[in-house]
Amino acid sequence: MMENVIELQHIHKSFKGFEIKDFSINVKKGFVTGFIGGNGAGKSTTIKLIMNLLKQDSGTVSVFGMDYKKHEKEIKERIGFVYDENIFYENLTLKDMKRIIKPAYKNWDDNAFQRYVNEFELPLNKSMKTFSKGMKMKASLAIALAHHAELIIMDEPTAGLDPIFRRELLNILHELMQDEDRTIFFSTHITTDLDRIADYITFVHNGEHIFTKEFYKIEEEYAIVKGTLDLLDRETEQEFISIRKTNTGFEALTADKNRVINIFGDTVIVEKPTLEDIMYYTKKGR
Amino acid sequence: MVNLILKDIIIQKNTIIIYIATIILYLLVEVSPIFLGVLYSVVFIMTAFSTDDKGNANILLNSLPYTRKEVVSSKYMGALIFTSVIIFIIYLGDFFLNGKGEVFLWREILLIIGLVMVTISFILPISYKFKSKHLVMILVGLVGIYLVTITLLIPNLHDILRGFVQNFLALQETQMYFVAILITVILYIGSWLLSIRIYERKAF
Amino acid sequence: MQIIISNSSKEPIYEQIYAQIKKLILTGELQEGQALPSMRQLAKDLEISVITTKRAYEELEKNGFIYSIVGKGSFIAEQNKEMMRERKIKVIEENLLIAIQNAKEMNLSLAELKEMLTLLYTEDA
Numbered sequence: 001m002m003e004n005v006i007e008l009q010h011i012h013k014s015f016k017g018f019e020i021k022d023f024s025i026n027v028k029k030g031f032v033t034g035f036i037g038g039n040g041a042g043k044s045t046t047i048k049l050i051m052n053l054l055k056q057d058s059g060t061v062s063v064f065g066m067d068y069k070k071h072e073k074e075i076k077e078r079i080g081f082v083y084d085e086n087i088f089y090e091n092l093t094l095k096d097m098k099r100i101i102k103p104a105y106k107n108w109d110d111n112a113f114q115r116y117v118n119e120f121e122l123p124l125n126k127s128m129k130t131f132s133k134g135m136k137m138k139a140s141l142a143i144a145l146a147h148h149a150e151l152i153i154m155d156e157p158t159a160g161l162d163p164i165f166r167r168e169l170l171n172i173l174h175e176l177m178q179d180e181d182r183t184i185f186f187s188t189h190i191t192t193d194l195d196r197i198a199d200y201i202t203f204v205h206n207g208e209h210i211f212t213k214e215f216y217k218i219e220e221e222y223a224i225v226k227g228t229l230d231l232l233d234r235e236t237e238q239e240f241i242s243i244r245k246t247n248t249g250f251e252a253l254t255a256d257k258n259r260v261i262n263i264f265g266d267t268v269i270v271e272k273p274t275l276e277d278i279m280y281y282t283k284k285g286r
Numbered sequence: 287m288v289n290l291i292l293k294d295i296i297i298q299k300n301t302i303i304i305y306i307a308t309i310i311l312y313l314l315v316e317v318s319p320i321f322l323g324v325l326y327s328v329v330f331i332m333t334a335f336s337t338d339d340k341g342n343a344n345i346l347l348n349s350l351p352y353t354r355k356e357v358v359s360s361k362y363m364g365a366l367i368f369t370s371v372i373i374f375i376i377y378l379g380d381f382f383l384n385g386k387g388e389v390f391l392w393r394e395i396l397l398i399i400g401l402v403m404v405t406i407s408f409i410l411p412i413s414y415k416f417k418s419k420h421l422v423m424i425l426v427g428l429v430g431i432y433l434v435t436i437t438l439l440i441p442n443l444h445d446i447l448r449g450f451v452q453n454f455l456a457l458q459e460t461q462m463y464f465v466a467i468l469i470t471v472i473l474y475i476g477s478w479l480l481s482i483r484i485y486e487r488k489a490f
Numbered sequence: 491m492q493i494i495i496s497n498s499s500k501e502p503i504y505e506q507i508y509a510q511i512k513k514l515i516l517t518g519e520l521q522e523g524q525a526l527p528s529m530r531q532l533a534k535d536l537e538i539s540v541i542t543t544k545r546a547y548e549e550l551e552k553n554g555f556i557y558s559i560v561g562k563g564s565f566i567a568e569q570n571k572e573m574m575r576e577r578k579i580k581v582i583e584e585n586l587l588i589a590i591q592n593a594k595e596m597n598l599s600l601a602e603l604k605e606m607l608t609l610l611y612t613e614d615a
Contacts, residue, residue, distance in 0.1 A: 031541060051349055053490040076351035087346040089297050089337065096296055103289040104350040174534040199541035214541050216502055272500075 003065075005029040005151050005183045006050055011059035013045060020045060020207040023059070027202070030180045032173065033212075034198035035187035036275055038283060042207040043187045047155050050185070051081065063151070077106060080144020082137055084156040088128040094139055095124040105147040113146035134161045141172070152176070154186045158193055166193055173197050191275035201275065205282055219272050223257040226250070227268035239263065242285030253281035290352065290360030291367060294334035305330070306375060313379045320451065323376055323398035327369040328405050331361060335413055345490050354486045361410060362478045369402045396463075397451070400470045407477035414484045491520065491527065495536055503538055507546035515555050515566055516577060526556060526564040 006027035013020045020042055027033050037043050048054035049061055052068045052075075061068060063075045088097055094117070102108045117124065120138040122131075131139065137157050144152050158166045174197065176182055188194065194201065194215075202212040213221075225240070228249050237243060239260055240252035253273060254260045261270060295302075305326060312322055338344060347357055373395055413421055491514065495506045514520040527535070529543040536543070547564055550556045558564045593603045 032539065048490065053345060053348055055487075055489070072353050073351040076349065079349070081349045083342075083345065083349075085342050085345070087342045087349075089341060089343060091300065092297065096299075100289070100293045100296055101350065103292075104352065170537070174537065177540055178530050178534065180530065196537050197539055199539045214545075215539055216504055216542060216545060219502055 003029040005064060006185065007060070007062045008046070008049060009060045009062075011049065011061070012057045013049070013054070014057060015045075018042075018045075018207065023207065023209055025202055025204075025209050025212060027183065027185055028200060029183050031199035032177060032184040032186060032197050033200040033202055034191075034194035034215075034275075035185060035202050035204070036189075036191055036194070036279060037204040038279060040206075041204045043204060044155065045207075046204065047153060047185075047187060050153060051079070052076075077147070078150045080141070080147070080149030080152040082140040082144060082152065082154040082157045084159060086128075086136055088131075088136065088139070090129045091127055093125050093127055094122055094131075097128065097139070098124075098143075101143055102146075107147045109146055109148060112148070113142060116142035116145050133159075134165050137161070137169075145176075150181055150183065152182070152184045154184065154188075156188055157186070158188060158190055166190070169193075170197055191279070194275060203275075203278065203282070205279075206286065210282060218275075218278070221255055221257055222273045222278060223254055223260065224271045224273045224277055225252050225254055225260055225264070225268050226271070227264065231264065231267055236263065240281075240285075242281045244281075244284070253277060253285075287352075287356045287360050287363065290347075290357060291364040294331075294360070294364055294368075297337050298330070298333060301333070309372075309376060310379050310383065313376070313383050316384075319376050319380055320394055320398055320401075323369070323373050324401045324405065326372050326376075327365065327398070327402045328409070330368050330372065331365045331406060332409065332413070334364070335361065335410070339413075342490075344488075348490060354488075355482050358414070358482045358485045359478070362406070362474070362481070365402060365406050366399070369399055373398055393463075396467070400466065403470050403474045407473045411477055411480045411484060414481050414488070493532075493536065495538070504542045504545040504549070507532075507536075507543065508549045511546070511550055512553075512555055515569060520566050522566050522568050524566045526566070528563055 004026040006025070008026075009024045011020060011023040013023075018040065023042070023046075025046070035043060035046070045054065049056055050063065052061070052072065064078060066075055068075065089100075092100075098113065102110075102113075120135075120142055122135060122139055122142065128136070128139075141152075141157075158169060161169075170193070173184060173186075176184070177197075186194070186198070198215050200212055201215055201218060203210045226249060229245060232243070232245075232250060239256070240254050243250050243252040257270065260268070309322060309326060313319070338347070348354065412424070416424070491511075493507060493510050495503050497503075499506065501509075511520070511526075520526075526532075526547070529547050530540055532543045533540040547556065547558070551558060551564070554567055555569075556564050557567045590603070592598075
């Protein structure tokens with residue numbers, strides 16, 4: 001029985017020069033959902049809507065089955081957040097930050113906090129100014145875990161971090177997902193980070209929700225197709241989301257792998273698409 | 287919400303010493319305790335406010351389990367609490383430095399609290415509504431108006447204000463006090479509600 | 491239970507897991523009633539997403555190789571012994587055919603082949 005931890009339904013939100021129309025997404029409980037999309041696709045807006053940092057013009061936002069109007073505190077008690085921007089008071093130490101944050105949560109577990117601080121090797125008595133981006137990210141994570149957050153929202157947590165670090169984070173997330181009540185919502189540009197941890201991928205583009213799929217389904221349905229230019233004509237071009245033509249041939253993305261194999265047979269090479277391919281060709285095709 | 291008020295103290299923990307030191311300095315040169323009371327209370331609250339505003343603290347605070355109402359209310363409740371504490375510090379300071387036993391009459395304490403409340407009533411909603419950049423411009427504008435008034439229009443502004451304050455303190459009629467207190471409280475509550483409305487609509 | 495997956499193979503990862511666990515069951519390395527690691531533990535060990543191991547386990551269950559008890563985990567199901575025996579016999583036949591093919595290519599006689607077989611069989615015992 002798969003519950004949705006987050007449900008956005010028919011959200012409308014307009015800004016100067018950008019709009020989200022009839023936007024709906026669901027995030028399943030107990031899994032890692034990778035949230036991808038180009039710059040300006042609506043990723044930050046979605047996260048802000050989920051965190052109630054922004055209010056929608058119309059539509060509903062529900063987290064843990066509750067809405068913010070009536071249950072703001074209950075919802076936020078159970079959410080941990082790791083943001084891209086710095087949210088700490090620069091002149092304070094991590095110890096000070098704990099003093100400020102701890103009383104906000106009913107479920108604060110000092111032992112857990114200390115455990116993660118030790119594991120992540122974070123200094124308690126140096127000012128947050130001295131923390132690198134990676135350390136700030138780990139600090140946010142330590143805080144999120146110290147109050148046993150069931151839902152962890154991560155907005156570009158690995159941006160600007162070295163590959164070793166990103167691998168370490170992956171290990172941490174794998175450990176976290178041993179708890180089947182925990183859900184992680186992970187927005188990122190670095191799509192390769194998702195290959196080893198994401199269960200579902202939610203792809204947004206230009207304020208539109210393009211798809212939410214199980215990771216393995218993407219391989220089943222989408223494919224990169226490579227072939228010679230003579231294979232393309234007005235009809236066959238319709239099979240693809242978009243096509244990149246060069247002097248030596250074409251490369252294209254299809255959302256219906258089996259159909260393309262039926263149509264082209266052996267005359268083309270069919271390959272697994274990366275998430276980057278999907279983002280790139282979708283943008284190209286619109 | 288108590289925690290939010292404590293937070294405002296924690297984020298200024300390094301400057302509290304400076305506040306106390308300069309209060310003592312000013313008391314030594316016999317600056318008006320009433321002026322000090324109002325000034326430091328307002329400065330304390332507004333410094334906490336601008337520290338929150340500058341960084342992304344608003345994002346942090348609104349991601350924690352607090353409602354927007356609580357975040358705003360902590361400023362208004364905090365203002366009253368901090369003012370009381372500062373009055374107490376000034377009283378102590380004056381007592382030890384100038385040996386005055388009863389520095390503050392009740393009227394003086396009420397005047398300080400009242401002036402702080404009136405000032406905050408205006409400053410806070412404006413600060414919530416407008417970006418810090420604009421606030422600096424407004425502040426610069428006000429200082430400019432003040433200087434122009436002093437130099438060109440009303441050269442003896444300070445004397446007039448001093449006279450006004452002394453007349454006010456000499457008033458015997460309780461009824462006038464009652465009206466003044468009522469107006470101040472209504473103004474404060476109105477400002478409180480307005481700030482909540484403004485803050486609830488804000489997007490971060 | 492040892493499982494190795496390849497990220498670069500054309501075969502989807504859940505299929506690789508399915509195939510390897512199925513093989514372990516059929517060859518008897520995994521015994522009936524034995525507990526499998528939880529799908530989350532397996533995902534962590536293999537460094538893949540939980541939904542992949544979930545899919546693999548779902549396939550195994552669908553095809554009768556394992557069964558799951560909510561709250562307890564997944565276990566190897568009783569395999570049809572006749573079918574397993576038949577499968578194994580088929581594997582032996584296939585291997586023998588290969589040996590025979592190779593022998594014929596080298597002009598090895600049936601008698602020589604039988605001798606080799608007896609030697610190897612008794613040596614092992």
